[in-house]
Amino acid sequence: xxxxxxxxxxxxxxxxxxxxxxxLIFDSFxxxxxxxxxxxxxxxxxxxxxLAVLWQWSQGxxxxxxxxxxxxxxxxxxxxxLSCVAVAVTLLYGRQYAEQREMVERGGELxxxxxxxxxGQLLMxxxxxLLMVFLGVELMSFALYALVAIRRxxxxxxxxxxxxxxxxxxxxGVLLYGMSMIxxxxxxxxxxxxxxxxxxxxxxxxxxxxxxxFVVAGLAFKLTAAPFHMWTPDVYQxxxxxxxxxxxAAPKLAALTVTLRLLVEALHGIALDWQPMLMFMAVxxxxxxxxxxxxxxxxxxMLAYSTISHMGFVFxxxxxxxxxxxxxxxxxxxxxxxxxGQDVMMxxxxxxxxxxxGVVYVLTTLATFGLILVLSRKGFECENxxxxxxxxxRHPMLALLLLLTMFSLAGIPPMAGFYAKLAVLQAVxxxxxxxxxxxxxxxxxxxxxxxxxxxxxxxxxxxETDVLDQPIQIGFAAKxxxxxxxxxxxxxxxxxxxxxxxxxxxxxxxxxx
Numbered sequence: 001x002x003x004x005x006x007x008x009x010x011x012x013x014x015x016x017x018x019x020x021x022x023x024l025i026f027d028s029f030x031x032x033x034x035x036x037x038x039x040x041x042x043x044x045x046x047x048x049x050x051l052a053v054l055w056q057w058s059q060g061x062x063x064x065x066x067x068x069x070x071x072x073x074x075x076x077x078x079x080x081x082l083s084c085v086a087v088a089v090t091l092l093y094g095r096q097y098a099e100q101r102e103m104v105e106r107g108g109e110l111x112x113x114x115x116x117x118x119x120g121q122l123l124m125x126x127x128x129x130l131l132m133v134f135l136g137v138e139l140m141s142f143a144l145y146a147l148v149a150i151r152r153x154x155x156x157x158x159x160x161x162x163x164x165x166x167x168x169x170x171x172x173g174v175l176l177y178g179m180s181m182i183x184x185x186x187x188x189x190x191x192x193x194x195x196x197x198x199x200x201x202x203x204x205x206x207x208x209x210x211x212x213x214f215v216v217a218g219l220a221f222k223l224t225a226a227p228f229h230m231w232t233p234d235v236y237q238x239x240x241x242x243x244x245x246x247x248x249a250a251p252k253l254a255a256l257t258v259t260l261r262l263l264v265e266a267l268h269g270i271a272l273d274w275q276p277m278l279m280f281m282a283v284x285x286x287x288x289x290x291x292x293x294x295x296x297x298x299x300x301x302m303l304a305y306s307t308i309s310h311m312g313f314v315f316x317x318x319x320x321x322x323x324x325x326x327x328x329x330x331x332x333x334x335x336x337x338x339x340x341g342q343d344v345m346m347x348x349x350x351x352x353x354x355x356x357x358g359v360v361y362v363l364t365t366l367a368t369f370g371l372i373l374v375l376s377r378k379g380f381e382c383e384n385x386x387x388x389x390x391x392x393x394r395h396p397m398l399a400l401l402l403l404l405t406m407f408s409l410a411g412i413p414p415m416a417g418f419y420a421k422l423a424v425l426q427a428v429x430x431x432x433x434x435x436x437x438x439x440x441x442x443x444x445x446x447x448x449x450x451x452x453x454x455x456x457x458x459x460x461x462x463x464e465t466d467v468l469d470q471p472i473q474i475g476f477a478a479k480x481x482x483x484x485x486x487x488x489x490x491x492x493x494x495x496x497x498x499x500x501x502x503x504x505x506x507x508x509x510x511x512x513x
Contacts, residue, residue, distance in 0.1 A: 015052055178217070
């Protein structure tokens with residue numbers, strides 16, 4: 001049902017905008033150094049927005065608003081809810097770290113900027129037009145640029161912010177240029193209208209292909225895929241760890257949603273043209289990410305290259321939704337496959353596996369960087385793998401959680417990461433890309449080495465300093481969330497069917513291809 005100004009559909013974003021402004025105004029009158037009340041109000045704001053999304057989903061509230069700019073469907077409900085949870089957990093894990101480093105002493109910009117970044121992510125998730133995609137990306141990006149530079153006296157953070165801003169501005173220009181070419185080739189900004197023009201064969205093909213190349217490059221930057229990954233290790237290492245987690249978790253969900261809407265819904269008619277681009281970036285991400293992570297001694301930098309390799313798996317899932325036979329409906333094989341619905345089932349599984357992988361990756365990333373945050377203390381940054389030595393003797397629960405996260409990232413059963421990799425590999429093999437599946441397995445074996453090296457340091461290596469005497473302080477709320485986080489990694493590995501079915505269902509209900 002089309003409604004040009006249905007504000008009820010945009011209730012979560014409207015609430016978040018009002019609450020984020022309220023947090024900023026409230027903090028200007030808050031003179032306490034710890035900013036406990038600002039933190040509590042920020043968490044309350046996220047809970048209110050999450051409940052609004054949950055209410056919309058339970059009521060089956062879907063539709064299009066603001067003349068096609070804004071879309072609400074099952075996919076948006078699902079990923080908005082996950083984004084709210086990810087940001088709330090991020091702030092909870094990072095609160096102590098931020099207070100110890102006086103990141104909130106002069107003001108609560110950390111919280112208000114994080115809420116504005118979340119607003120940009122929600123707009124990206126519900127984007128129904130190229131214009132809304134760009135507005136959401138820029139709103140999120142500018143908030144993240146400021147967050148990286150929030151410790152103005154820290155030279156490393158300032159350098160990371162400059163690199164992030166310059167390369168981010170370049171990627172935004174590339175993305176915008178690609179969008180302008182797609183608009184010129186189709187005459188539309190609306191994603192559904194673009195799809196209709198392409199399927200009707202009325203688009204200017206040369207301009208369209210050039211536009212897709214630039215759009216895919218811009219999206220790859222946001223997803224930290226090679227060869228557009230240059231900013232990732234420097235920003236992950238240079239930013240305060242709280243901000244690193246803000247960048248590493250929820251924005252990946254928003255970027256993945258935008259990629260699904262653009263490539264699967266709007267540009268599915270020319271899938272055989274963008275599929276080789278994803279194939280190239282998937283292979284490069286797997287190779288560069290894993291091989292470079294092998295030689296890293298800085299834990300945050302190793303996780304940055306690990307992120308690049310995991311985005312390779314996400315791209316493998318995305319490119320497996322279309323085969324040459326299914327794209328050629330005029331051939332006998334393509335006609336038969338469409339007739340029996342085989343292509344739709346295969347595509348749903350492939351895109352669902354990519355979505356499932358993204359969710360599991362974010363879940364594991366929250367726990368991993370959360371560990372770094374609680375292991376750091378005032379005057380000490382837990383950044384190097386050597387800093388994890390003897391962790392099992394200091395805090396067995398955190399050592400166990402580290403083991404779970406590393407095994408999940410490595411794809412070792414029965415962790416959630418194992419099924420996530422298996423689902424993507426099944427989709428890749430089903431699409432006929434057996435060689436890609438073999439390469440992915442080989443690169444996963446390489447990745448297992450540096451993940452297990454971290455576990456070895458925590459369980460078997462003796463600490464180089466007297467860190468055994470240093471207490472690890474964790475609040476009750478953070479400890480409870482850590483426990484839930486670790487349990488989910490195990491449960492989703494043993495019983496992945498529910499989340500996988502949900503991922504496939506929201507794809508089927510929301511995307512038309």
